[in-house]
Amino acid sequence: MKIVILGAGRVGESVAESLVSERNDITVIDTDPARLQALQDRLDLRGVVGNGIQPSVLREAGIEDADMLIACAPLDETNLVVCKIAHDLFNVPTTIARIRSPEFETGAPLLEKTGFAVDQVICPEQSVTAYVRKLVRYPQALQVLEFADGLVSLIAVRAVAGGPLVMHGLAEIPSLVPDVEMRIVAIYRQDKALTELIGTTRIEPGDEVFVLAATREISTVLGALRKMDRPVRRLMIAGGGKVGLRLAREIHAEYQIKIIEFNPARCNYLATQLPPDVLVLNGDATDEDLMTEENVADMDLFLALTSDDENNIMACLLAKRLGAHRVFALINRRAYADLVQGSQIDIAISPAHAVIGELLAFVRRGDVAAVHSLRRGAAEALEVVVRGDRKTCKVAGRRIDEIGLPDGAQIGAIVRTIHDAEGTREVIIPHHDTVIRTDDHVIVFVPHKRMVREVEKLFQVSATFLF
């Protein structure tokens, strides 16, 4: 796929990084040659120096035969205009814009083909907020990802001794937690995926377990793999940036929130923007006295959401030492994230991954409704809509054991629309003999990125279907 990315900032960089590994042909446009050079040295892509809203620069970047344009310049205005130019002048089939302002949403009339021609809006702040919000709701989970409009969730959780399923084989699940349909799609032990999951595979403490289940069963699933903590009530947020503010605004009704922000002017702004039950504190989250004074020891959750990785890590380590129950850090650099995940810091939140899923859905072939990138990009979960029939598609109308998925890849859940009056959708946790039908939404877990192509091919409708 030929992709043009505008802007080599933090978002542009992480987007380029995740897309480049999939044999995409990527060109990045930026005004800063030094930045581009650094990116070119590190990744296999082409850089074009210039102002992206000039058609000549776009042309030089090869926009004429690009399949997709991703505009992640710092200004909303630039991104909107570039999408418009790409669509009107160069007929780029898919345009994606990073827009910070909450007043533009995907599907707004202004963004249609006759307007700014933006197919998909991405807002990293919003994606990260939604991602963190999930974690706050289910603090025991490492990751909670939704499919099929929220009907099905993929839950990553670290098994802890004491959970009913821990130290038991997978075959015993139905007897140990009856009434709940769930499917364990992968187990990572010491950062390596277990190659084969069979009935006798035991879940051991410390395993990172990926489970697919209906969203309403999340709490039960978590409870099966580790002792339940008390629910989160008090939480402290370090950093009142865009993410901190959005998060506090969204969840203030359910939790007692304290926000620590370094900049006094920003504190004032936060205090006016947030309802009075959110406590805004001026200070440094790495200041031990302040943290003690504000009772960090009693916090159920401590979130470090500043834009500075090092600060976030230090604040989290300090909070943990002072007694905070669980600590999450927002970490941009992949190396740091790998370094701290699972250490003192319970979860390293990677902003790049929160947003990348939305883009991957466009890059994938076939009718992909949602993609989530897992384990910092190593694995992937896809929601694919099955098209065609037994003749034209390798999946439709077949039993799961007939499909021939690559080793390790698993179909974890199926969402099927029942054709009744309300169009109810049911969640099926499939077995080896479940038959997949046309129009099913199938959620596939792919443990290694290199298998993604194979899976894509399986679901693609062959050309004969068209005739």
Added chain:
Amino acid sequence: MPAPLAVIALVGRLTVLFALLMLVPLAFAWFNHDRAEHAFVVSTLITAVAGLSMSLATRRFRRELQVKDGFVLVSLTWTVLPAFAALPLMMAIPGLSFTDAYFETMSGITTTGATVIVGLDQLPLSVNVWRCLLVLVGGLGIIVLAVAILPLLGVGGAQLFKAETAGPMKDQKLTPRIADTARGLWGVYFGLALACTLAFRWAGMSWSDAFMHMCATMGLGGFSSHDQSFGYWNSPVIEAVAVVFMMLSGVNFGLYFVATKRRSLRVLWVNAEVRAYVVVMAASVLLIAVYLLAHGTYGSLAEALRHAMFNVVSIATTTGFASLDYAQWPVFVPMCMLLLGCFATCAGSTGGGVKMVRMLLLVKQSHRELVRIVHPSVVNPVVLGGEAVSARVMQSVIAFMMIYGASLTALSMVLVFAGLEPVTAFSAVIACLNNIGPGLGEVGPAGNYQGLSDFQTWVCTFAMLLGRLELLSLLVLFTPQFWRR
């Protein structure tokens, strides 16, 4: 250094306009042959001549007014006009001293509604019309003052809403924006006034009574043409109409202006002050009704609600109508009503007192200080309507409250010193300083201010003026710095 002569030139012109206003009661007198024609003809002439000569004598000094002149202008207007307004009263009511007449007109023009006259029913119609008309004009004056002029002088509660109100009020220039704003406000005011008159007439008043009580209601003054006030009709419908329009007049008129401009009532609904006003009113009425019921004052909740609603709204909005002698109620209730009158109405309305917005800010400020004790590094500015209130404004609010408290105490002490019994003295000062009207004891709803000595009457007159001009704009005239070159 302000220029008093230039101000007098302007006051002169206002006085001439004021003389024209006297033609209204004169017309009433003429058509009713109510033996006050003579008084009004003479007063109109005196006022017109005085106004003209003031204006002509100082015309050489005319110039663009400065902000400082505004204070002089406002104070002078509110002291000179009642003096001329008192003329017809003195001539038409035999035996009425200048002190009492001036008190009466000051009470009207400051929309207080305290009266020294007994036997209102026997007065010539035109005299009652004149008293009530003063309230209407006073109310109009105070709205324009509060919404358009006081903010420019940096005092008054309405400045706090500068950020919230639409275009014209945001601009700091005196002309021509003020004229524009004022016209809009007058439009709203007279629109409501017309609706009120029709509603009273529909509810069963005579045309002249409807007009007079409309004046007293719109200005939240509380004058009546009957000694019994609304008890004269004893009609739930009339009381209900009065309650509705008193409530409406207690809201910032600037907001109505914005609402009509935007054609949406959202401005009113989202306004923190209006919300607090409505909630406080509703809660107090309910509480007092239940209290009266529990005390056995009334047998049924409906009856208790009816009387509580009318009298509580009347006193809390600083109107001062009474439908019965509520001083007979358990003493908690009249005290509570007077207390409400101190702060319930919104800034920019025709009501008096501290104004709800200042109260809101003070409550928020207190809460803020308490939180600060527990969390020393907290940042929690006082937020009103989504915006942080600056420390400067908070200081001015706190200063206002201190001066308010000081004035209250000092004036009460002066009245007690002058021989008034403490309950009467204290309630009279509260009633006058907040422009409510009736107090407790001797000056309660059944009595009036007639029993006061001349000195005591002057103190009350001063209290009304002080309260109406929001303390600071009057008191600043007494500082030497103000007059220094």
